[in-house]
């Protein structure tokens with residue numbers, strides 16, 4: 001097994017969205033889902049620790065991380081087919097890129113664990129942190145065109161509420177494993193209530 005302490009050095013210390021805190025939460029949830037679903041624990045845990053580790057300068061981060069995983073696991077003496085299994089998990093973990101879908105149970109577990117960290121209370125905290133890092137507000141009222149097509153009006157901000165409307169509220173329906181779907185139900189409900197309350201407060205209704 002790769003150690004958590006080794007993995008820590010692969011990530012920036014202070015990234016509230018994709019830093020090591022996120023990786024550690026994904027690792028813990030992925031381990032739990034893998035046990036419940038009967039997935040290969042060593043593959044899932046390695047994939048969780050490595051899934052966002054690649055520097056996405058030249059490649060999208062799923063491809064950069066899969067290449068980084070190859071180097072790490074070759075150096076650790078892993079057999080080719082198990083390295084390939086980890087790389088598939090990593091390449092298939094992105095919601096926005098469906099060119100490689102999660103085909104194996106291990107890839108589905110990693111996908112689900114990563115998405116569970118984007119919803120619920122932690123999902124809200126990350127969405128607001130991400131917006132703040134990008135100088136965007138927690139809430140702005142989305143335009144009709146954004147709500148219909150995802151296309152923003154000129155100078156429309158991308159608030160955390162936009163991210164909720166565009167992506168986060170759909171995630172619980174996109175999960176693969178029954179264990180993750182059960183966990184997602186409560187997280188989805190909490191997040192939805194938060195954004196309903198936020199919108200109402202900012203419109204002066206509550």
Ligand SMILES: [Fe+2]
Pocket residue numbers: 051052061093094
């Ligand atoms: Fe990622």
Ligand SMILES: [Fe+2]
Pocket residue numbers: 022026051052114
């Ligand atoms: Fe991630």
